[in-house]
Amino acid sequence: MCRCLGVKRANYYKWLHHERSQFDKRWNLLIETVRAYHETYDHKLGYRMMKDYINHDKGTAYTEYQVYKVMRYLDIKSRIRQKRHNCTVRAKDAKAAPNVLNRDFNAAIPNEKWVTDVTEFKYGNRFEHKLYLSVILDLYDRFPVSKKYGDSNNNVLVHNTFDKAVEAYPEAHPLFHSDAGFQYTSPSFQNKLREHGMIQSMSRIGCCIDNGPMEGFWGILKCEMYYGKHYRTKEELIYALEEWFHYYTYERYQRRFGVRTPYEVRSEALKAETPAEYKIPENKRIMKYKQEHYKSRQATIYKKSIRHDN
Structure with a gap:
């Protein structure tokens, strides 16, 4: 064989019995670890989250670039979010509350600010059936305070979610933010808020970013357990949702909280006299957009002033 390949026998045996370098061992270990985590977490993890999970669980210090290289080598990719279709139904002549929250999604303590929404799932052999999920989320730790399932997107579903929370x-009296759906503008629901000493806040019409954390939560949920899946029965879908909520609450690390879960952050905060604050870092893309928008607006104002003077 060596003669056919033009390789010296001494070189062949040297290669056969050579000891792997520390780099090779570390590289192969990372390959096996990434492959195992990809399967364990059902293709949910991108390279950033993959790095956080491995370093947190294994006590290692891999970089994002190292994990990224391995995922490219293995041709491993996480699921991509799809655009959410809004299922909000607006009431005619509804009395919408002002946007008190005003996109201030930071909270200093648990139960200071709650956001809520309803989303839709489809199941069945031909996706002919619908299931609605109503959730209340705490902005402090992104902890799901309450959730309820229903066959209809109605007042009962929203009321039951609120009552459970x-x-x-x-003892909680948070600022309560939602969209302007008919359930939240109904007099009966507004009376519930007043009875429990809560201030109501609502997103402006057609402005989903006013309830950004809730929209982001739906995106994570559906990307990780719904898109690309086919649930044939209601029981199967609810079981998958319950499994995901357990994973999100107790197992899904979040970088903003120092690679900890919502449950860990909440448990620590409820015991502390002065809970730790977790400020939301400014998104670089949003900062760039604001700067460009500001410059464009200033240029427009300047041009209008010149025309006016002339």
Whole structure:
């Protein structure tokens, strides 16, 4: 064989018995670890989250670039979010509350600010059935305070979600933010908020970013357990949702919280006299957009002033 390949026998045996370098061992270990985590977490993890999970669990210090290279080598990719279709139904002549939250998504303590929304899932052999999920999320730690399932997107679903949250935290009096759907503008729901000493806040019409954290939560949920899946029965879909909520609450690390879960952050905060604050870092793309928008607006104002003077 060596003669056919033009290789010296001494070189062949040297290669056969050579000891792997530390780099090769570390590289192969990372390959096996990434492959295992990709399967364990059902293709949910991109290279950033993959790095956080491995370093947190294994006590290693891999960089994002190292994990990225391995994922490219293995041709591993995480799921991509799809655009969400809004299922909000607006009431005619509804009395919408002002946007008190005003995109201030930071919260200093648990139960200071709650956001809520309803989303839709389809199941069945031909996706002919619908299931609605209503969730209340705490902006401090992104902890799901309450959730309820329903066959209809109606007042009962929203009321039951609210009642469950109040039962869990009877002393809470948060700012309560939602969209302007008919359930939240109904007099009965607004009376519930007043009875529990909560201030109501609503997103402006057609402005989803006013409830950005809730929209982001739906995106994570559907990307990780719904898109690309086919649930044939209601029970199968609800079971998958319950599994995901357990994973999100107790196992899904978030970089903003120092690679910890919402449950860990909440448990620590509720015991502390002065809970730690987790400021939301400014998104670089949003900062760039604001700067460009500001310059464009200033240029427009300047041109108008020149025309006016002339």
